[in-house]
Amino acid sequence: MxxxxxxxxxxxxxxxxxxxxxxxxxxxxxxxxxxxxxxxxxxxxxxxxxxxxxxxxxxxxxxxxxxxxxRSSALVRDSAGATSREQVLAANVDVVLVVEHLDPDPDLGRVERLLTLAWRSGARPVVVLTKADLVPDAAGMVQDVAAAAIAVDVHAVSAATDEGLEPVRALLTPGVTLVVVGPSGAGKSTLVNALAGRDAMSTGDRRESDGRGRHTTTHRELVPLPGGAVLIDTPGIRGIGVVADGDALATTFADVAELVAMCRFADCHHAGEPGCAVTEALAAGELTRRRYDSWRKLAREAAYQARRTDSRLAAEERHRWKKITQEYQRGMRGPGRPRD
Ligand SMILES: Nc1nc2c(ncn2[C@@H]2O[C@H](COP(=O)(O)OP(=O)(O)O)[C@@H](O)[C@H]2O)c(=O)[nH]1
Ligand SMILES: [Mg+2]
Ligand SMILES: [Zn+2]
Known part of the structure; x- marks a missing residue:
């Protein structure tokens, strides 16, 4: 072969x-x-x-x-790994399914975090709210989540009753790669199985392998779907550190970015300065405190990561020049000659 x-x-x-x-x-x-x-x-x-x-x-x-x-796209998370500060969760992905449960209540901050991860990757995010069968007003909850997911489709589904899955199935066109991200227990593997039409992945119902090839999601794994799409299931990642950049944040928080552009001072810290459009929107109730806090948190993380990357690159550059200088000095002394 x-x-x-x-x-x-x-x-x-x-x-x-x-x-x-x-x-x-x-x-x-x-x-x-x-x-x-x-x-x-x-x-x-x-x-x-x-x-x-x-x-x-x-x-x-x-x-x-x-x-x-x-790679045409890459889902990158911040990681404390020894060799690298970043971990690529999946590559060459077209659609990121941000999976969040309706019961218990969806965590909007987590949705915003995962949307930022998706926008940063270069793939298109779609929000899938699971367990619609367990709540009385799924449609109302979709609206709440949609307000935190600007320009993103939000679907409520139930794998238990098979309701709401059509718009998600419509994404499964030949050659498309999707990835599911979301907390453990959200129903990611259950969704993958519903879309695959078979028990490709083991779910929270069965923690043990049942000898028929199922297993719990401990690895990210690419599953072929009928119709020619492929889907990557992932284990729930606790407290995922998003490697955010300004563009991804400004896309997730397009409403806030619009306000920031209207602040009187270009270097406004949005902490009560005169003419701050963000502060005014908060006071008027046009921007929720929750969303503001979520944005601040991710923006702070992004700034910290950028500084860390800069100092790492600077250290690498210093190291490189030190080596070049040493080699040069060695060359000046001539080959094989002992140091004095
Ligand atoms: N009622 C209901 N339960 C669901 C639904 N989707 C998943 N579950 C249950 O939620 C639990 C976690 O599902 P699982 O797919 O393993 O979550 P994962 O950790 O995100 O892969 C399991 O007990 C599923 O049966 C749903 O649409 N409705
Ligand atoms: Mg799973
Ligand atoms: Zn401001």
Missing amino acids: SFDEGAARVVRADKGSVLVVPDDRREPVRAVLDRDGLAVLEGGRVVPTVGDWVLVDEADGEPHVRRVLP
Whole structure:
């Protein structure tokens, strides 16, 4: 067998290796990464992630990832990892399904956080509110969530009664990649199964494997759906650190961004300065305190991350110059000559 012909898709990423599905075959193949658990992507090296397209070599018998193809989108979370500050949760995704339960009450701040993650990724977010069968007024709740999800479609669904799933099924066109994100217990795996039309993923109902190939969601995993779309299920990520940038925040909080642009001072801190449009909107009840606080929190996180990245890049640059200088000085002394 040969991989020379085309790219393979990563359906699951583990430490040191990935499971890939070559274009022309359905059976997944394990391909190893380099010694550091990385693979080449353009100028640098990255940890390949689910959804990545990779080129696989079998030169020395064992398939290994030769190269990761450029990503059309990437879901990035802030992580405290040893090698990197950022973790790519999924790559080459077209639609991010932000899944949130209606019962207990939806957490609007979490929806805003995940929408920012989605906007930042380059994919299109869609909000799916689950467990509509458990609440009396799902339609009213959809409106509340929609107010926090500007320019985003919001659907209420019930996997229990199969209601409300048509608009979500309509997203499953051939070649489309979707990912579900949301808290544990929101009903992500149940939704994946409803869309797949089979028990592809184990759900909270069955914590143990029942011997029929089901398992709880401990890994991000790419599931093929009937009709040619693929869907990535993810375990619930607690307190997901969003790697926000200004653009993603301004998209999630387009209403606030509009106000900010109207403040009298360009460097307004929106903390009671004269002519602050944000403060005025709060006072007039046009902007809720909840949404304001949510925006401030994410904006602070984004600013902190930007500073951290800047100082890391500066440190790397200093290190690079130190090395160049040392090499240069060594060169001046001539090869092989002992230091004095
Ligand atoms: N009543 C009701 N329960 C649901 C619905 N969707 C999921 N659940 C239940 O919620 C629990 C968690 O579901 P699961 O899919 O494992 O959540 P995940 O952690 O987000 O993958 C399970 O007990 C599901 O049966 C729904 O639409 N209605
Ligand atoms: Mg799950
Ligand atoms: Zn202001």
